[in-house]
Amino acid sequence: MIFAAEAEAPVGGVAGWAADLMETLGGPGAGLAIALENLFPPLPSEVILPLAGFTASQGRMDVFAAIAWTTAGSVVGALALYLLGALFGRDRVIAAAARLPLVKVADVERTEAWFVRHGTKAVFFGRFVPIFRSLISIPAGVERMRLPVFLALTAAGSLIWNTAFIGGGYALGARWHEVTDVVGLYSKVILAAVAVSALAFVAVRLLRAGRGTRRRTAGAGSGRRPWGGAASRGAHGSERDERYGP
Numbered sequence: 001m002i003f004a005a006e007a008e009a010p011v012g013g014v015a016g017w018a019a020d021l022m023e024t025l026g027g028p029g030a031g032l033a034i035a036l037e038n039l040f041p042p043l044p045s046e047v048i049l050p051l052a053g054f055t056a057s058q059g060r061m062d063v064f065a066a067i068a069w070t071t072a073g074s075v076v077g078a079l080a081l082y083l084l085g086a087l088f089g090r091d092r093v094i095a096a097a098a099r100l101p102l103v104k105v106a107d108v109e110r111t112e113a114w115f116v117r118h119g120t121k122a123v124f125f126g127r128f129v130p131i132f133r134s135l136i137s138i139p140a141g142v143e144r145m146r147l148p149v150f151l152a153l154t155a156a157g158s159l160i161w162n163t164a165f166i167g168g169g170y171a172l173g174a175r176w177h178e179v180t181d182v183v184g185l186y187s188k189v190i191l192a193a194v195a196v197s198a199l200a201f202v203a204v205r206l207l208r209a210g211r212g213t214r215r216r217t218a219g220a221g222s223g224r225r226p227w228g229g230a231a232s233r234g235a236h237g238s239e240r241d242e243r244y245g246p
Contacts, residue, residue: 018048022055027062030055031069031076034162038077038134046130046183049162053169054176063170067163074127074158075151078137082150085141093142115139120153127157130183130190 021029030052037043052070056063090112097108115122119140126136140150165183169176 014043014047015051018051019055022052022061026060027065027069030061030066031073034070034073035077035080038074038137039080044130044180044184045133045161046165046180049165050169050172050176050179053166053171053179054173056166057170057173063166066166067159070162070166071155071159074162075155077134078154078158079151081134081137082141082145082147085138086144088138088142090142111139112143115143119143119145120149123150123153124157127154127161131194132190133157133161 018030018033021033023029025032030048033043033048033052034045037045037048049070052061052066053063055061056066094105094108098105123136123140123145127133137150137154165179168179172178
């Protein structure tokens with residue numbers, strides 16, 4: 001098995017698959033793994049990148065080549081998602097939002113306005129947030145952020161992220177998994193915050209919907225006419241609307 005001489009060698013799962021890829025292809029294998037991680041967020045970069053550093057520490061790959069190839073892989077994966085967002089387009093996003101329960105078109109429009117103001121910061125800093133580091137490329141494509149700007153921001157953010165993780169794995173050697181353990185906790189905190197925010201959003205929308213239903217029910221049971229005028233009867237028992245006078 002790959003790295004069999006090392007006490008802490010990966011023996012299966014994502015780590016074993018990534019190790020096999022790097023052993024076979026070297027730096028390009030690390031780049032391919034990270035490109036796939038961008039397209040399939042469940043593949044964790046916090047496993048692949050420190051492992052690439054560990055591989056380099058064993059002399060099987062140059063550490064600078066690992067950084068260069070993984071950064072190229074990050075850009076290629078992000079570009080694919082950007083193009084997917086551009087292909088899907090704003091109109092389809094609006095149409096899809098209109099059909100989703102509890103989601104309003106106004107929500108999409110507010111998000112769009114926010115991205116127009118803060119999109120460059122979102123693309124750059126989003127590279128440091130698990131899950132979002134991949135997904136942020138889609139709204140960038142939907143909003144047609146200038147491609148050179150998108151690529152430059154993605155490359156810069158990815159270079160910093162990849163260098164930190166590969167450097168950690170390289171320095172720790174056989175203890176590369178300690179980097180994964182620390183960042184895994186960070187990822188869980190992020191995911192928990194997202195889950196709480198999503199639940200809060202749903203709860204608020206359900207409460208507002210319930211209040212609106214109660215108001216409509218109360219209005220229907222009050223005996224008022226749809227136009228809000230109270231009815232009265234004249235001397236001869238004919239009904240008239242008081243808004244219009246005698």
